[in-house]
Amino acid sequence: MxxxxxxxxxxxxxxxxxxxxxxxxxxxxxxxxxxxxxxxxxxxxxxxxxxxxxxxxxxxxxxxxxxxxxxxxxxxxxxxxxxDTLISGAPARPAFRSGSLHRAMNLPLPYGGRGVSGLHRPSSPDLVADFVFGRADPRAFPEKIWRKLIVECLGGAAERMSIYGDPAGLQSLRQLITSRLGPAHGMVASVEQVLLVAGFQQGIDLVAHLFVGTHTPVVMEAPAYRGAAFLFESYGAQIIPVPVDQHGIDVSRLPEGRVKLVYVTPSHQFPTGVTMPLHRRLALLEWAARTGAYILEVDYDGDYRYDGAPLPSLQSLDRNGCVIYLNAFSRSMGPGLRIGYMVVPRDLMRTAVVVKSLMDNGLAWLEQAALAQFLRDGSFDTHLRRLRQAHEARRNALVGALRSRLAGALVTGTAAGTHVLVRLPDDAPDAATLQQSARALGVGVYPLADSPVWFHEQLPGHERCLMLGYAHLAETQIESGVERLAQAVNAAG
The missing domain is CATH 1.10.10.10 (Winged helix-like DNA-binding domain superfamily/Winged helix DNA-binding domain)
Structure with a gap:
């Protein structure tokens, strides 16, 4: 050329x-x-x-x-x-001929009804047990310590509260993420590669802004998180679905043509819960190096692994600068704390910060400062250890109750995370029917199709699958909830 x-x-x-x-x-x-x-x-x-x-x-x-x-x-x-595109903003609005103006202005907005359903359900205090996905246990939030840290950070904070912060995030928090969280998550990065974002969704949005335009080919593991698939589609992406097997995304079915980006959740695939083994991770990295694609590694629920040792992240195994790593504190501190972090390849960092500055003028300084101190004094390590123990006990209670009371049900995704998938026995009602009858008995359960899950094609048997979240429930609630769920199944039989 x-x-x-x-x-x-x-x-x-x-x-x-x-x-x-x-x-x-x-x-x-x-x-x-x-x-x-x-x-x-x-x-x-x-x-x-x-x-x-x-x-x-x-x-x-x-x-x-x-x-x-x-x-x-x-x-x-x-x-x-x-x-130049970032600075100049959106292209000029096209001129319409007078005859077409009214018709054009009344066209439906794209994706107006395609939000991430299943994440914003209100609490249901009337239920004995609500197995809703994505809810944290409010009793586990370290309220006293957090209040103390907020008050400490407010001392002498007038100047910091009166200026805009770094779009990349508070320097001290970014440094602590690399030094305190990096080893635990298998991250290999300097502070100059860490970019703070307002949770998983903004991190995915930032990556879409960097790579995706009209007809950009983007590989998605299938099934996957609906919020990612719909977001890429809203940028005009051409979604290429690649099935998930027992080891995660099937690398042998990845396209060899021009692909800009592949989205994966290797620690705890959403929604199936499978973990990508080392040999599959290495194969994925080899494919990316061969094709020139970038990998968005979303470390979903990587903090909660109960069976077996944690595996190195794709980012730590990457030797070609092709992995963008994304994690968030919403899974450990609760969704109300809108702070996440990315590890960005060095050659992309400057542009990523520019894009972030267009999304917002930096995260809230006070929460960043409090979180930095929470990491610095070891409180986060203690908090996470307690959460992991509590979640493992709840996982054990749920799996044990399901196996003893729902004979014939297939339970998957139990090795990590805060939810499981349950495939109902063939003689049980379908998931949507069971949802209604269980609710009449005081139990909230949710079909896979009523969860924030994206299907390229309807999976065989998906109509018989439930997604059950358990992080926010006490063990007694879990056992009582499964007992009533079994009653609903038996009553239908």
Whole structure:
């Protein structure tokens, strides 16, 4: 590939500046398409009859400005989202002919009815046991310690509360995430790679902003989290579903063509609960290195593994800078604390921070400061250890009750996390029918189709599957709830 570049040796501008300026113009005018590879520095140097170092310096200049990004052992590419686009904002509104204006203005908005159902259910105090997914135990929140930390952080906070913070997040909290949480989650990163976000959903949104446009191919594990699939679709993505087996996403079925991004939850696949073993993780990384795709690793419920040792994250195994790691404190502190964190490859970090600054002007300083102190003094470690023990006991109570009272039911996803999948016996009513009869007995249960789950195609037997969350329930509630659920099944039989 030869680029239409030339060198003017009579110009006062340096060779590096001339190359950078001409490349910048080609990229701005989309004469080099976003995502395209640019020639290797050696090849372009040979074309222009300049040294390879001169071309490398010009490329580095454009990398620092956000026009190019490099992939180790792969090459240099034009960024999908350009700095000019970020600054100038949305394109101008197209002009309508008078006859089409009224019709166009009344077209339905895209995705107006496709939110993440199943996450925002109100509490149901009338139920004996509500096996709703995604709810934390309010009794476990360290209220006294948190109140104390908030008061301490407020001392002398007037100046910090009167200025905007770093869009990347509070420096001290980012540092503590790398030093205190990094080893536990198998993260290998410096503080310069850590970006704070308002939970999982904003992290996924940020990645979509970086990579996804109209018809961008994005691989999704199937089934998957509905909030991710709908978000990618709202950016115009072409979703490529790849089935999940007992080891997670089936790498042998990944496409070999141009794929920008693959979304996976290897620690505890949502919703099936399977854990991706080491050999599958290595195969996925090899595929990404071969195809040039990025991997969004969502470490969903990685804190709660009960059976077996935790596995190294994809991010820690990555040698090519292709993994973006995402985690959030919502699974340990509760969804009310909207703080999550990403580990971003170095060549993407600058652009990621620019995108984050367009989403918000930084997270709330006070909560970041309190969380930093919560990590620093060891309170988080103690809190997480207690939660893990409590959740394991509740998991044991739920699995034991299901096996003793619902003979023939298949329970999966028990090795980690805070929910299980239950496939009802063939002689039991379907999940939607059972949901109604169980509620009449004071128990809330939820069919897979009524949970925040995305299906590319309806899975065989999904109409007989329940998703049962248990993190917020006492063991006595769990046992009583399963007993009444069994009564509902038997009454229908």
């Amino acid at each position: 030869q680029l239409p570049l030339s060198i003017d040796h009579s110009s006062s501008a340096t060779l590096q500046s001339q190359i950078a300026a001409q490349l910048r113009t080609l990229i701005r005018e989309h004469r080099i398409a976003p995502g395209s590879a640019v020639p290797a520095s050696r090849d372009l140097g040979r074309q222009l009859r300049v040294s390879r170092n001169t071309v490398t310096a010009a490329y580095d200049e454009l990398v620092s400005e956000g026009y190019l990004h490099t992939r180790k052992a792969v090459g240099t590419f034009v960024c999908t989202t350009l700095p």
